[in-house]
Amino acid sequence: MRNATSTKSKRNKFFAGVLAAGVAGAALSTGVLSNTPAVNAEPVKVEAPQQNFGFADVVSQVSPAVVSVRVTQADEPSMDLSGDMASPFGNLPDDHPLRRFFGTPDGGPQMPRGLNPDRRDRDRPSIGQGSGFFISDDGYVVTNNHVVANGSTYTVVMDDGKEYTAKLIGTDERTDLALLKVDADNTKFTYVEFGDDNAVRVGDWVVAVGNPFGLGGSVTAGIISARGRDIGAGPYDDFLQIDAAVNRGNSGGPAFGLDGKVIGVNTAIFSPSGGNVGIAFAIPASVAKDVVASLRDDGTVERGWLGVQIGEVSEDIAEALGLASAKGAIVTLPDTETPASKAGIETGDVITGVDGQAVESPRDLARMIADYNPGATVEIAVFRDGKSETIDVKLGNLSSLDEAASLDAPRTGGSPVDPSALDGYGMTVMPSEDGAGVVVTDVDPDSSAAEKGFSAGDTIVAVNGADVSSQEDIRTAIETAAENGRRAALFQLKNADGENRFVALPIEKS
Incomplete structure (x- = not known):
């Protein structure tokens, strides 16, 4: 019995040793000793002061500078400003105590305007309410343009309930800012300043x-x-x-x-x-400060004007043009008789810089040009025909722009004459009646052209900057792009309303 137990004990010790050796061997094979703890990556730690604070100190200091703006409109406004947000309380009875806080819910633009006209008496003036704040001790008040729009009289209501009549100094619809002025003898108002x-x-x-x-x-x-x-x-x-x-x-x-x-x-x-x-x-x-300063000086805001219609540069368009990256703003149409057209900027140019500063997007370009004064001469960098060049442009005045300038007149309709298929691209095309461009008469809904937005009625004006008037012109332009290593061809399209756009279409392999 002792011998059997001894043998079993030895066998258990043997297997334990083999197991330990196996584990040690596995540890050594991975370069980690079995008695060394695993090392994990450190979690993100933010060294920030732990504070227990409220906003009472800030509020107590700034509140006297913040005002309510009450706007009276003698006539019914052209747009119902109380309908800027649908109100869940719009169906309250007329005599409900909460009725005075909520206007009729019309579900219009999402601007928190706060107009509460009394709908029961259309002959009474409409009363609108918004907010504002003093920016000087002599009574200049900043608010929104949409708060004061169509107003005839303006009242500023202080934090303590005191009321002052204000006059409108100026508005800027493009940034939705307005400036009021309160004249009060021997009164210095608490005001705040713009930060960074x-x-x-x-x-x-x-x-x-x-x-x-x-x-x-x-x-x-x-x-x-x-x-x-x-x-x-x-x-x-x-x-x-x-x-x-x-x-x-x-x-x-x-x-x-x-x-x-x-x-x-x-x-x-x-x-x-x-x-x-x-x-x-x-x-x-930063935007409000500059606009308000201009309004305070002369009641208006003057901005530089380039005079182009522009679009986004997509990855496909960048590839079709040979641009290194999808940045800039592509000129879809230089308006006639504008600073841009007079300086030589053309449809299909990609504007990549202004006075040495890179243009990232159309919105970027619009803001940059607006920062210049009318009459300033700026250096516009464009990418054209595979290379970069600069063009000096003397900017016009955006505020004097005639908003009613018309685009090209729509084409008169005509029945297709001898349309032909553009093989491999899912389109049927025909020469336009005036010989300028090629009209798309049909698009295969399963084609890449349909996916990219081509539609019947579009006119192909140019391909890769080359004017086209026939199917053969289109094919020649595509073949040239392919020979130059392009994977897409850039089509300039014009719709029935005369609006231009650019679409990059992948080149089909023959």
Whole structure:
């Protein structure tokens, strides 16, 4: 019995030794000793002061400079400004106590304007409400253009309830800013100053003060959610996105940093439901400061004017033109008799720089040109025919531009005559009646042309910058592009309304 136990004990010790040796061998084969702990990557650590703070100190200092702006319109406005957000309280009875806070929900543009006209008496003046803030002790007040639009009289209501009559100094519709002036003898107003919005970061705190739903002196707080937002409001969109609660009536009010300086002017919200959903947009202080300074000087804002219609440079377009990267703004049409056309800028040019500063996008170009004074001469860098060149352009005055300038007259319709297929591209084309361009008469819905947006009725004006008047011209231009190593050909298209666009179409292999 002892012998059997001894044998079993020895066998167990043997297997234990083999197992230990196997583990050690595995550890050695991987270069790690079995008694060395595994080393993990360090997690992200942010060394930031842990503070327990509120916003009361900021609010107490800035609130006297923030005002409610009441606008009276003698006539019914052309656009119902109370309908900028659908109100969940729109069906309240007329005698309900909450009725006075909410206008009729029409579901219009998402601007928190705050107009509450009395719909029961159409003969009475419409009353609109927004927000604003003093920028000087002598009574200059910044607000939104859409707050004061169509106004006949303006009243500024202070934080303590005191009211002053204000006069309109000027407005700038393109940036949605306006400047009012309160004249009060022997009165010095508490005012705030613009800060440096370029110094703030996504995630920084922001405090909004304003007059939502007529509840003046309301304060909300949040963070900067994003920068450089384009919301389709205009060519100079460069909004700060904030998540501080902004509602109807907050328009024109300031968004403060924790230093008490204005980093943005609240102007719009995104709201599928009609209420605050945490997405609001503010005009950056750097933009507002320059515009307000111009309004204060002479009541207007003058901007440089180049005079071109421009589009995005996609990856396909960059490839078709031989550009190193998809940056810049492609000229879809230089307007006639404009600074650009007079200087020699042509359709199909890609504008890549202004006075040595790179142009990243069409919006970038629009803002850069607007920063120049009318009459200034600027050096425009363009990419044309596979090479770069510069063109000096004397800018015009955007404010004097005739908005009613017409584009090319639409083509008169005509029945297709002898259309022919453009083999491999899913299109049927025919020469245009006036000999200028080739008309697309049919597009295969399963073709790359349809995928890229070609449609019947489009006119192919040029391919890779070469004018075309026949199917053969198109093929020649495509073959030339292929010989030059291009994987796509750039088509210049014009629709029935005379609007130009550029589309890069992959070259089909023969």
